[in-house]
Amino acid sequence: MTIRSLSGLAAGVAVITAVACSEIAAPSRGDVYEWRRIVGADTLSFHWPASSLPVKIWVEDQFEMPAHIARGMEQWESAFLYNEYAAELVSDSASADVLVRTILAPPKLARTLMRLPSMVPTDCAGFTDIDTAATRFQLQLPIRMFIGPLRDPALNDLSECFQVVAAHELGHSLGLFQHSDSMRDLMHSVPTALQLSRRDINTAELNAHGPSTMVPTR
Numbered sequence: 001m002t003i004r005s006l007s008g009l010a011a012g013v014a015v016i017t018a019v020a021c022s023e024i025a026a027p028s029r030g031d032v033y034e035w036r037r038i039v040g041a042d043t044l045s046f047h048w049p050a051s052s053l054p055v056k057i058w059v060e061d062q063f064e065m066p067a068h069i070a071r072g073m074e075q076w077e078s079a080f081l082y083n084e085y086a087a088e089l090v091s092d093s094a095s096a097d098v099l100v101r102t103i104l105a106p107p108k109l110a111r112t113l114m115r116l117p118s119m120v121p122t123d124c125a126g127f128t129d130i131d132t133a134a135t136r137f138q139l140q141l142p143i144r145m146f147i148g149p150l151r152d153p154a155l156n157d158l159s160e161c162f163q164v165v166a167a168h169e170l171g172h173s174l175g176l177f178q179h180s181d182s183m184r185d186l187m188h189s190v191p192t193a194l195q196l197s198r199r200d201i202n203t204a205e206l207n208a209h210g211p212s213t214m215v216p217t218r
Contacts, residue, residue, distance in 0.1 A: 032203040037177040046175040046214040054086040058096035072167035079201040084208040104148035123161035128172035139214040145169045
């Protein structure tokens, strides 16, 4: 009986191990939204390779934006099961993978492949520019994010708005190139959710374990 029990235990462990390995290799996520960008016949998808982690983020020190970005980083890092995403704030903009400016985005650059705007009505707005290098499959670093006020921050408390938009724009920078169709998700085009939804988390995890057709380059 002891031998049978040990065998059964070993089999159980084997099953658990197999499930765990399967989860790491190809997680099964139920409720997701389309996050990839289709350009012509190409499907553009991106997640940071392990060799690029932690992602280095430089933030302009205004409107307490470094603190807002740091809280957004914590949200996204906690969404992943196996540390597929990690980021850190850096003081040197020249070494950064992502630059965050506390102004409204300038006019669209001709070489920008994607401009991903978001806005909390009447309060603040954000944009993330995704540029390419020699081909559309080379993601040009640094990624540029812009977060700015639509009302006078000296007369209005915009901290919650900045927090929501900061976390939303970080979602674009880690590879969620499209907006969700549900206002319950942080990645909706007009974000109002204070936290990541289950759909946001499912989509981010699926992206992290799927093919990445874009390679980061300087």
